[in-house]
Amino acid sequence: MSTSSPASSPATRRPRRGLDLLLPVVPALLVAVLLAVGLSACGSGSGGSDEASGSAGTDQAVDPASADGDWPRTVQTDDDTDAELTLDAQPETIVSTSVTLTGSLLAVGAPVVASGATAPDQEGLSDSNGFFLQWSDAAQEQGVEVAYENSAPEAESVAQYSPDLIVVAKTGGDSAMDIIDQLRDVAPVLVVDYGTRSWQDVTTLLGEATGQEEQAEEVVSDFDSKVAQAKESITVPGGDTSAFIVASDDSGDAMVLTQESPQVQLLTELGFTMATVPADVQGEESMGERGDIIELSGENVQKGLVGENWVVVAADQATRDTMDSNEAYTTAAPVRDDKVSYMPSTTFRLDYYSAQEMLDALTESYSG
Incomplete structure (x- = not known):
C-alpha cells in the first residue's frame, strides 16, 4: 500500500502545522503533543472495539422512557456526584464549555449558542474563532459564539448567555470541571x-x-451506512496494523492508539487487524484514567509499533517532517516498505464530522 495523503475535503485541503498550543494538558511524556491533543470520544464504557465504531453505545444510553419526547426527562450524567440529571423542559439555549462536545451538539441540531474554543487560526485545526475546522461551517451557520478560550474557563462568560443547559467535558484539556459548582449556579449541567x-x-x-x-x-x-460502503470498496492490507500519533516536538515520541480509541474502533470495523503493544514497552496511560493511548518514547517506537502497516493519525506537516527525518521512524520497516497511511489533522478527535474525514482518508488510502 503506497503512502497516502489525507482525503480531499475543505478542511484537509488547508495547510497544516503542528498541533501546539491547543490544550493546556501537560502529562509527563509527550508534553508537546498533549498540550495540543486529548483524544476525544474514545471507546465505549464496555470497552468493546468491534461494535463501538459501527453503532452508538446502548449500555450508557439515556433512560428509554424519556425517548418519547415527553418532559421532564432524566438523563445519565458522568458527574461523580450525581448519576442522573433531570431536565424539566427541552433546552432552548445551550452553552458547551467543551470544544470537543460542540461538534456532536451541532451534528444533532441542538440549539447551542456559545462554545469554549481552542487557540484560533491553527492551520489545519481551528478557524479564526478557535472552533475545529471539521464543524466550523456548521457553527458559523448557526451563529455559535465563543464563550471563552479553553485555557481560561469562566462561569461569568457562560452566564451571560442565560443558558438552560450547560454541557461540560469531564476530562481533557477542554474540561471545565474546576468551575462546575459555579456553573451549576447558572443552569443545569x-x-x-x-x-x-x-x-x-x-x-x-x-x-x-x-x-x-x-x-x-x-x-x-448515516455513518454506519458509510462505513459499510467503505468496507466494500477498500482492500485491507495483510498483517497487523499500528495506529498512532507522532509528537510534535521533534522528540520522536509517539502515542499508540489502543482498542479503546475511536480511531482504532473504526479501523477494526473496516476489517483491520490491530497490533498489540508489547507489555515490556508500555508506558503509563495518559490523561488520568483514560486507556485510549499508550505513550512511547522515541527509543521504543519501533519496539512498540509492531504492526506491518502504520496508520498515522492527526498527521500535520510537522508529523511528516518527523517521519522523514527521525531515525525512530525512517529505519522502520513500514516506512521502508511504503506501508504508511496519513490521516488528516482533524482526526485526533472524532465526532460525526471528523470521523467522516478519517473514513474518507482510509477509503482513499486503501481503495482498489
Whole structure:
C-alpha cells in the first residue's frame, strides 16, 4: 500500500502545522503533543472495539422512557456526584464549555449558542474563532459564539448567555470541571466523559438530553451506512496494523492508539487487524484514567509499533517532517516498505464530522 495523503475535503485541503498550543494538558511524556491533543470520544464504557465504531453505545444510553419526547426527562450524567440529571423542559439555549462536545451538539441540531474554543487560526485545526475546522461551517451557520478560550474557563462568560443547559467535558484539556459548582449556579449541567464513551454514544446521549434523539439516530445510522460502503470498496492490507500519533516536538515520541480509541474502533470495523503493544514497552496511560493511548518514547517506537502497516493519525506537516527525518521512524520497516497511511489533522478527535474525514482518508488510502 503506497503512502497516502489525507482525503480531499475543505478542511484537509488547508495547510497544516503542528498541533501546539491547543490544550493546556501537560502529562509527563509527550508534553508537546498533549498540550495540543486529548483524544476525544474514545471507546465505549464496555470497552468493546468491534461494535463501538459501527453503532452508538446502548449500555450508557439515556433512560428509554424519556425517548418519547415527553418532559421532564432524566438523563445519565458522568458527574461523580450525581448519576442522573433531570431536565424539566427541552433546552432552548445551550452553552458547551467543551470544544470537543460542540461538534456532536451541532451534528444533532441542538440549539447551542456559545462554545469554549481552542487557540484560533491553527492551520489545519481551528478557524479564526478557535472552533475545529471539521464543524466550523456548521457553527458559523448557526451563529455559535465563543464563550471563552479553553485555557481560561469562566462561569461569568457562560452566564451571560442565560443558558438552560450547560454541557461540560469531564476530562481533557477542554474540561471545565474546576468551575462546575459555579456553573451549576447558572443552569443545569450535563457532564459527559468523552474518554469512556464512543463518539456515537456521546451523540446519542446529547441527542436525548436536548430532545434531538431522532437526529442523533440519523447521524449514527448515516455513518454506519458509510462505513459499510467503505468496507466494500477498500482492500485491507495483510498483517497487523499500528495506529498512532507522532509528537510534535521533534522528540520522536509517539502515542499508540489502543482498542479503546475511536480511531482504532473504526479501523477494526473496516476489517483491520490491530497490533498489540508489547507489555515490556508500555508506558503509563495518559490523561488520568483514560486507556485510549499508550505513550512511547522515541527509543521504543519501533519496539512498540509492531504492526506491518502504520496508520498515522492527526498527521500535520510537522508529523511528516518527523517521519522523514527521525531515525525512530525512517529505519522502520513500514516506512521502508511504503506501508504508511496519513490521516488528516482533524482526526485526533472524532465526532460525526471528523470521523467522516478519517473514513474518507482510509477509503482513499486503501481503495482498489
